[in-house]
Amino acid sequence: MIRILRSGPLNTIQDLGRAEGRRWGVSRAGAMDPVALRTANALLGQEAGEAAIEVAIFPFELRFETDCAVAVTGAGAASLDGRAMPANWAVRASAGQTLTLDQGPRGAFSYVAFAGGLDVPERLGSRATDLKGSFGGAGGKGLSTGQTLALRPSVQESGVPVEGYGVSFSALPARRMGVHGETRVRAIAAAEWGAFTDEAQRIFEGSIWTVSREVNRTGYRLSGPSLGMRMPLELLSHGLVPGVVQVPPSGQPIVQMADANTAGGYPKIATVITADLWALAQARSGEAVSFELVSWEEAIGAARELDRRLQDIDNALRAARERLQAAR
Amino acid sequence: MNGEAPRPHSQEARISLLGCEAVLFDVGEARFDDLLQRRVWAACEAAAALDGVREAIPGMNNFSVSFDSGRWNPDAIASALRGIWAKVEPAAESGRTFEAPTIYGGPAGDELAELAVRIHLSIEETVRLHADREYVVAAIGAMPGFPYLAGLDPRLSWPRHASPRPRVAAGVVMVGGAQTGVMPCEAPTGWHCLGHTSLVLFDPERDPPALLAPGDRLRFIVEDIRL
Numbered sequence: 001m002i003r004i005l006r007s008g009p010l011n012t013i014q015d016l017g018r019a020e021g022r023r024w025g026v027s028r029a030g031a032m033d034p035v036a037l038r039t040a041n042a043l044l045g046q047e048a049g050e051a052a053i054e055v056a057i058f059p060f061e062l063r064f065e066t067d068c069a070v071a072v073t074g075a076g077a078a079s080l081d082g083r084a085m086p087a088n089w090a091v092r093a094s095a096g097q098t099l100t101l102d103q104g105p106r107g108a109f110s111y112v113a114f115a116g117g118l119d120v121p122e123r124l125g126s127r128a129t130d131l132k133g134s135f136g137g138a139g140g141k142g143l144s145t146g147q148t149l150a151l152r153p154s155v156q157e158s159g160v161p162v163e164g165y166g167v168s169f170s171a172l173p174a175r176r177m178g179v180h181g182e183t184r185v186r187a188i189a190a191a192e193w194g195a196f197t198d199e200a201q202r203i204f205e206g207s208i209w210t211v212s213r214e215v216n217r218t219g220y221r222l223s224g225p226s227l228g229m230r231m232p233l234e235l236l237s238h239g240l241v242p243g244v245v246q247v248p249p250s251g252q253p254i255v256q257m258a259d260a261n262t263a264g265g266y267p268k269i270a271t272v273i274t275a276d277l278w279a280l281a282q283a284r285s286g287e288a289v290s291f292e293l294v295s296w297e298e299a300i301g302a303a304r305e306l307d308r309r310l311q312d313i314d315n316a317l318r319a320a321r322e323r324l325q326a327a328r
Numbered sequence: 329m330n331g332e333a334p335r336p337h338s339q340e341a342r343i344s345l346l347g348c349e350a351v352l353f354d355v356g357e358a359r360f361d362d363l364l365q366r367r368v369w370a371a372c373e374a375a376a377a378l379d380g381v382r383e384a385i386p387g388m389n390n391f392s393v394s395f396d397s398g399r400w401n402p403d404a405i406a407s408a409l410r411g412i413w414a415k416v417e418p419a420a421e422s423g424r425t426f427e428a429p430t431i432y433g434g435p436a437g438d439e440l441a442e443l444a445v446r447i448h449l450s451i452e453e454t455v456r457l458h459a460d461r462e463y464v465v466a467a468i469g470a471m472p473g474f475p476y477l478a479g480l481d482p483r484l485s486w487p488r489h490a491s492p493r494p495r496v497a498a499g500v501v502m503v504g505g506a507q508t509g510v511m512p513c514e515a516p517t518g519w520h521c522l523g524h525t526s527l528v529l530f531d532p533e534r535d536p537p538a539l540l541a542p543g544d545r546l547r548f549i550v551e552d553i554r555l
Contacts (some may be wrong), residue, residue: 022385022394024530024538025469025512123532133472133513135532191344191352234487234505236360237467237476239385239392241347248518249490263387263469263476265488265505265518271347299348300397 001065002114004147005098008057010216012129013118013137013149014111014258016049021124022262028242029128029136032056032109032217032258032281035173035310036074040113042314043071043090043167044158045321051120051127052113053143058103062112064093068151069115069158072099073167075107075282089166092158107282115158119150131217132259159321167317173309175279182208182288185276188299190244190268192233200227204269209253209289217259219246220280222289226251229267237263243272245291257281275302341413343406349382350394351402353409357389360478360506364389365466366418369542373419374412381405386467386542388476388507423465423543428501428510428525430459434554436500436524441555443503443520447483455553457481458501458522463508465544473512473530473538477546480508488518499524501548523548 014037017030031037031054038048053060058076071090072078078085079100080093093099101110120127120138129137138149178184193201203225214221227247240246244256246266255272256264258281270293272280283289294302342354353371357364365388372391375384380399385392395405432455433440444454463477470476485506493516496502500511504519511517512529525548529539540546 020383021472022383023468024472024536025474026472026537124537130472130532132515133530133532140532188345188347190346191342191354236358236388236390236505237470237507238352238354238387238390239346239350239469241350241392241394243347248492261470262385263467263474268346271345274348296345296348296402303348303397 001151002068002149003063003065004143004145004149005063006059006061007143007145009142009144010056011060011143012054012131013051013120013143014054014128015051015126017128017258018124018126022239025262026124027130027132027259027262029126029130030258031111033074033111033278035278035306036109036111037113038310039088039167039172039313040071040073040111042310042317043073043088044069044113044115044160045318046115046117046158050113050117052111052118055101055110055112056108058101060101061098063098064095065148066151067092067094069093069160070099071113072101072110074110075104076101076110077104085164086166087169088172089164090160091164092160092162108284109282114151115160116152116154119152130259159325161324165320165324167313171313171316173306175282176276178290180208180288182290183279183283184290184292185280186273186292186294186299186302187245187270188273188296189293190270192267193269195229195233195267196247196269197228197230200229203227205291205293207290209291211283211285211287211289213285215285217257218261219254219256221252221254223252227253227269233267235265235267237265240264241271243274243277244268245270245272255280273299273302275299275306341410343409345402346392349397350392351405351409352390352392353413354390355413360388360466362464362478363418365464365478366421367416370419371409371412371416374416375409378408385469387469388466388478419543423541423545425462425545425547426527426540428527428546428548429551430501430523430525430548431552431554432523432550434524436497437522439520440522443484443486443522446486451553451555454484455550457484458508459548459550461547463546465540465542465546467542468538468540471512471515473540475509475529475540475546477508480506482506484508486520489520492516492518496521497524499526501525
């Protein structure tokens with residue numbers, strides 16, 4: 001069991017989300033940065049989609065009530081009983097120890113995964129918290145101070161070495177950076193691309209966009225030059241997926257994120273590709289972002305490349321655990 | 329995606345990518361039409377049965393299909409969907425009928441008076457235009473259990489807000505563009521608020537969790553009109 005000592009309402013339990021809730025209007029939900037979630041679970045040698053705590057509000061603090069291997073990935077700077085942990089690191093924590101996450105130099109979300117996983121019930125096929133529908137995770141809400149969470153017993157020994165181990169930044173998928181240091185995300189043209197003016201099409205790709213303060217798990221509103229349409233368009237509601245870049249009449253784009261509405265009516269200029277959406281999710285308010293249009297083939301290639309990278313990390317960590325165990 | 333199959337129907341369908349693993353099939357008709365929507369439901373059912381298709385979800389005059397990119401590429405799925413659309417017959421009329429007891433106006437329906445002024449009708453006449461009819465659930469989406477209801481009197485049509493209102497409560501009855509709907513949970517929306525119903529549209533403990541499904545019918549029952 002763990003006890004939450006400090007938290008904000010936007011720290012939630014997340015896994016890889018609900019694959020098939022769209023027929024009921026249920027968002028996918030799941031980790032904003034699935035790359036970091038998968039890395040945390042790989043460090044513990046467990047299923048990639050095991051539920052973990054997604055930390056969006058720092059500082060976040062918990063106390064272990066039982067011994068448990070724990071992995072921390074993503075944005076925050078973690079320490080165990082005041083001793084700093086390297087980034088993307090797993091350790092065996094003992095009952096009574098306190099894990100603290102402070103805001104790190106970069107990124108918006110951290111993930112804290114536990115060997116065995118969090119013992120919360122599945123709802124509609126996932127343990128992810130759906131903040132909109134108020135279900136999943138721990139009672140459909142963010143974690144609050146004083147709350148306790150049960151852990152499922154580890155099926156097998158996690159193999160995490162006593163001294164801890166981790167993944168180096170160079171081994172992890174990196175965000176793509178543009179010439180101005182901005183996070184560069186690839187996108188595929190969407191249904192209304194051609195309905196935007198030539199100038200809007202040019203500035204969509206050619207501008208540096210700023211992540212506004214209006215960001216949440218549903219969408220990131222970006223600010224920059226206004227994207228105009230050849231003529232105003234009032235569309236009937238249609239399906240959306242995470243990554244869709246909508247342009248409301250204000251002309252300022254909104255990127256649908258993990259809790260994307262399953263349908264909407266604003267014109268869509270593009271869709272951020274799956275392989276880059278995690279990097280956009282990790283961009284904080286005030287940070288710069290730019291778009292690069294790619295073909296479907298490039299998008300699929302990027303998705304497969306990302307999967308390969310994560311598989312390589314998983315394999316390397318498994319080999320490292322076996323080596324360490326053999327040496328013992 | 330440009331391989332054009334012969335189409336026995338006048339509208340030209342538009343197929344676009346929705347990211348890497350989904351397409352949006354827009355039947356190419358700007359006006360919502362009940363018979364057309366019943367073809368959309370039938371096409372969804374046929375598309376969902378294709379090998380390597382994960383989900384086919386109806387929108388309004390459109391549907392989206394998510395597919396396995398190892399099995400389908402955009403051209404192949406587009407031509408498969410065009411083939412389905414060319415042949416599909418409207419789904420038979422089916423579905424259940426629900427009643428939504430509604431309090432029009434009041435704090436939850438704070439745009440009712442503005443709508444009445446906008447369309448030069450009294451508040452009572454505006455409410456009657458909204459309540460005195462049966463709506464068809466054309467699609468479920470946007471939010472958990474949210475029904476897109478067809479059958480709104482065109483006089484009540486009202487373009488959405490340029491920027492969404494940050495928080496609207498569950499149960500709020502709204503219009504947005506040419507559509508009407510009920511808020512299933514507290515969330516932001518660009519639609520206009522006309523009233524409030526006690527009908528619970530979404531419950532994750534229920535199976536299925538959404539009360540309504542495409543093809544169902546909904547009638548708003550006037551419980552009260554408040555100013």
